[in-house]
Amino acid sequence: MTTLQHRPDPDTAGAGEASGPADEQTSGGGRPWLIVAVREVVVRVTNRTFLFSTLFTLVFIAGFAAFSAWQAGKTTTYTVAVSSAEGTRLVEQAASTARSTSDTVVITPTTVTGEDAAHAAVDRGDVDAWLHETSAGWTLTSGDDVGSSLRTPLEGAVRAAALDRNAAAAGTTVEALERGATLGADRFDGQTTNRGFVQAATFAFALLFFMGALMFGQQIAASVVEEKQSRLVEIIATAIPLRALLAGKVVGNSVIAMGQVVLFAGVGLVAVSFTEWSSLLPALSTAVVWFILFFAVGFFALACLFAVAGALASRTEDLQSTTSPLTTLLMLVYFASFALSGTALKVASFVPIVSVVAMPGRIIAGDAAWWEPVVSLLLMAAFSAVTVVIGEKVYRRSLMQTRGRTSWKQALRTAD
Amino acid sequence: MNDDGDRLTRPRATADIELRHLSRTFGEIRAVDDISFTVGAGRLTGFVGGNGAGKTTTMRMVMGVLSPSGGEVLWDGRPITALDRRQFGYMPEERGLYPKQAVLDQLVYLGRLRGLSASAAKASVTAHLERLGLAERAKDHVEKLSLGNQQRVQIIAALMGRPRALVLDEPFSGLDPAAVDNMADLLREHTARGVPVLFSSHQLDLVERLCERLVVLAKGRVVASGSPDELRATSVSRHRLVLSGDAGWVRGVGGVHAVDVEGHTALLEVVEHGAERALLEEALRRGEVHEFSPQRPTLAQIYREVTA
Numbered sequence: 001m002t003t004l005q006h007r008p009d010p011d012t013a014g015a016g017e018a019s020g021p022a023d024e025q026t027s028g029g030g031r032p033w034l035i036v037a038v039r040e041v042v043v044r045v046t047n048r049t050f051l052f053s054t055l056f057t058l059v060f061i062a063g064f065a066a067f068s069a070w071q072a073g074k075t076t077t078y079t080v081a082v083s084s085a086e087g088t089r090l091v092e093q094a095a096s097t098a099r100s101t102s103d104t105v106v107i108t109p110t111t112v113t114g115e116d117a118a119h120a121a122v123d124r125g126d127v128d129a130w131l132h133e134t135s136a137g138w139t140l141t142s143g144d145d146v147g148s149s150l151r152t153p154l155e156g157a158v159r160a161a162a163l164d165r166n167a168a169a170a171g172t173t174v175e176a177l178e179r180g181a182t183l184g185a186d187r188f189d190g191q192t193t194n195r196g197f198v199q200a201a202t203f204a205f206a207l208l209f210f211m212g213a214l215m216f217g218q219q220i221a222a223s224v225v226e227e228k229q230s231r232l233v234e235i236i237a238t239a240i241p242l243r244a245l246l247a248g249k250v251v252g253n254s255v256i257a258m259g260q261v262v263l264f265a266g267v268g269l270v271a272v273s274f275t276e277w278s279s280l281l282p283a284l285s286t287a288v289v290w291f292i293l294f295f296a297v298g299f300f301a302l303a304c305l306f307a308v309a310g311a312l313a314s315r316t317e318d319l320q321s322t323t324s325p326l327t328t329l330l331m332l333v334y335f336a337s338f339a340l341s342g343t344a345l346k347v348a349s350f351v352p353i354v355s356v357v358a359m360p361g362r363i364i365a366g367d368a369a370w371w372e373p374v375v376s377l378l379l380m381a382a383f384s385a386v387t388v389v390i391g392e393k394v395y396r397r398s399l400m401q402t403r404g405r406t407s408w409k410q411a412l413r414t415a416d
Numbered sequence: 417m418n419d420d421g422d423r424l425t426r427p428r429a430t431a432d433i434e435l436r437h438l439s440r441t442f443g444e445i446r447a448v449d450d451i452s453f454t455v456g457a458g459r460l461t462g463f464v465g466g467n468g469a470g471k472t473t474t475m476r477m478v479m480g481v482l483s484p485s486g487g488e489v490l491w492d493g494r495p496i497t498a499l500d501r502r503q504f505g506y507m508p509e510e511r512g513l514y515p516k517q518a519v520l521d522q523l524v525y526l527g528r529l530r531g532l533s534a535s536a537a538k539a540s541v542t543a544h545l546e547r548l549g550l551a552e553r554a555k556d557h558v559e560k561l562s563l564g565n566q567q568r569v570q571i572i573a574a575l576m577g578r579p580r581a582l583v584l585d586e587p588f589s590g591l592d593p594a595a596v597d598n599m600a601d602l603l604r605e606h607t608a609r610g611v612p613v614l615f616s617s618h619q620l621d622l623v624e625r626l627c628e629r630l631v632v633l634a635k636g637r638v639v640a641s642g643s644p645d646e647l648r649a650t651s652v653s654r655h656r657l658v659l660s661g662d663a664g665w666v667r668g669v670g671g672v673h674a675v676d677v678e679g680h681t682a683l684l685e686v687v688e689h690g691a692e693r694a695l696l697e698e699a700l701r702r703g704e705v706h707e708f709s710p711q712r713p714t715l716a717q718i719y720r721e722v723t724a
Binding site for chain 1: 476479480481498501502504506508509510511512513514515516517525526528529530531573574
């Protein structure tokens, strides 16, 4: 660039080519991808719909936790009508069993004269059920279904009483009869797991991933096609390399997506600490950290693919069809998180994108060795890297193709 | 760098944009066919042609939005680079901005992409908004502006921050007469600092009024180029002849072509140089000559001639 030596003109000099006060205006631009990323973040964060949906989800998570806590702390009182001293004894024993397993169930006996009085009391709502002896043994009669929190301790009491009686009649004891009849369960790692909890947590991961990926993926695709449809991309393409535009979009949206997921996960963890599952928090926290790591790496690849989907469309109306392979993929990941188990789940936890949900699920369940998430994450990082490289090519080629819709197949073919 | 005298005498010259044998095919169609011309530094060059003549395709190739099938674009005598284009102002054929972003914010964003610092971009955008009467709309979303005002925002996107060259596709379309004058003044300010400006237009009177140079395109080829006067010189010269008697006899005179004869008046094209002298002598012999005047062809007339 010898031009400037011949015609020094600071006003029109290029970036970094000349010095002088007037040069300031062309030299302070910063990195193009960063400018794009910052715009993506600012536009999204100041978008009312986005703010409301985030707030709504947070309220939902907190509300769910509050409801669980309330549910867990609520005391249920059952009143059982009996007509004999034997019945009263059974109910009292059931009450003590219930108290020892959960301090939120209270069972009290009340004496009635007979069936008619019991029926009337149940109809009035004074008692929940009538425990009485028939020729076949003890029967619990009620107006409606009996909750398991009442039924289970009562069954236990009746059973214990019957066993005692029968054992005595046979000249032995219950302890002698039951010797060796129990099945113990423990794990080599000494941990205790709660199957319901693992399922719930996996579901939460799947939902977070599905929602986050779909929402931000569609946002990226929409913002790409917005620029393409309005031909703003022509102005942008003359100013910065398209690679920088893509990078800015992917980074910007990934940052917000991550921010949102971290926020949700954080609130979710605090919420869990108020529930009966709070003892499982350490295991859950580890899994959440892994989940966020997986999400970050996986989302990067997805963001790039969604940007390509946006570039393949030339109008917003085309987006539905160009993003459908991706939404289908996300649906599969979502359903795989419930449907798979055993070896299939083990394999899935190494398949990029599917592993975002599957691996953290296995980590909570405690059946993943320390190296497994590391290998899985590396596999996904490699997948993301390849996706970004190919995606960038397709993005560049299809972005300037302003007439009609390009198919994924066409775009991939021309990418070589 | 050829520092020829012409370029040094121009005020604050930057460089020329030179198109060399530029071609572009879309499948079987040759949209642009071996185009060569120069957009001189400090010159306003008008790009004229009918719909589908290849103006937009050519401009997109200059800006690197479309890659040429053949030929090249030179800037300052060497092949143009992406870095050069980054400092160009460009207004694409189809207009569009971020509908849901404030005018000032998105112009500053576009300025920063072109390499301006945030403060420089803001200063330039604010100054332009004021000049184009949009200062009060700076915080409004673009979708709330009228089409004419959106057009002005688009103009600012191209002109802000001292671009080194301007490539504008139909910059005047959709503007009211006052805005056209405003825009013309702005463009002249840029040429005054030595910036080459290429703009396309359908409005021939406007092009004639503004441009120092004209390139006429038809079916993907340059059919004429030069200053309006140069174009007129290449055009066949016409004369108006008004006689005291009937002018019908001029049809028989050799070397001239009677375009139109009506009563005492004839409109003639001189085909053979010097034939007008013989014609005039004959006219004087036959009676009185009330008028014999060369007709200055309008640009529209030249345009029709060269694109016919």
